[in-house]
Amino acid sequence: MTDSSIDQSEYDHRAVRRDFVFGELHRAELLPDPVAQLQGWLTAAQAAGNFDPTAMCLSTASAAGRPSSRYVLLKHLDARGLCFYTDSRSRKGRELAENPHAALAFYWPETDRQVRVTGRIERLPDSDAEAYFQQRPIKSRMAAAASEQSTPIADRSVLEARFREIAERYPEGDVPRNPAWGGYRLVPEEWEFWQGRPSRLHDRFVYLPDADQPGAWRIQRLMP
Template identity: 50%
Template structure:
């Protein structure tokens, strides 16, 4: 493809549509509907989402994290509070999420304010994690520069020994966040790039306004 190898990559989406008459009035219910359809088809890591944050100065950053719960409050994920995203959320507690399910030619975006989950909620999830992941939470000084892979392996061995024959406690620097959405967008690919985009905005009375956006 030469110099145009990126420009020449394209698909003509044909799998479906999203009309206002078909969409649920509550975007969280609509998300559950789409997510259930994705899970039913066995899509791997359907809960993978891009998480965009920004520093107090407005410098953006984005990475993939895993959704671990969704209820009427919003989206929950877990991480090291001292990681880059943790530091940015402490400075600027606003974020945006994006899910992309290419098998269905769909994406969902959400944005809102972010707060820490309670210690009890974080601990309830931490106890469900595989032991290796619990040890990893202690061993990784997430986002910090380290000398090499051996530094990480040495830290893992240290905490395996420290917690041998006992339950691994939750690190004080680790836990969950809740993104409370104030807006959603549901995107369904359509032929000719005339995609469906339904935008939900939370009103002051906590009901949702639905509007169609031009693609």
């Protein structure tokens, strides 16, 4: 039942739209390596003015199949997959422990491009997590030490008090990494590159493992 006193028209977004006019994508332009293709699009997004091109939506699911999504930052990628870092005690960390399959999605409105990647998740070695943790700004390390991510807290003042305590305990910034804070790699099983086009006749291409050539990918155009 809805409250008739509320003007529902102010929540109606069906008329909000724009056309996609920034580019087009042809099969001949696609690189055989999806990692190189993604890196090229990341570089283009940054050049087009996107101030957070490595932001990606990470979707996970519990053992029961209930999904959840949030944005994380891509930190490095290579032929093995796409890597990010987080607290394993967070909701995403708990779900990845229960169900080690996930999906990533990038979207850059400046270029009308989207990339989706699905695959299995593996933990990065502690040595990788430690190396990246020590590269982070001091206050980011302090925040990671002060927060047990996704745990309920009474109010912000409690969190800020924990942060001050960490700062006082480690004034030189030598904050130890909690073993719960670590890295993950999504090992791709499928990639999709999407380019917005006018009249919603978008270009979509999927990369799938090539059964005839281990380590290679076959590329297929999809209807929009």
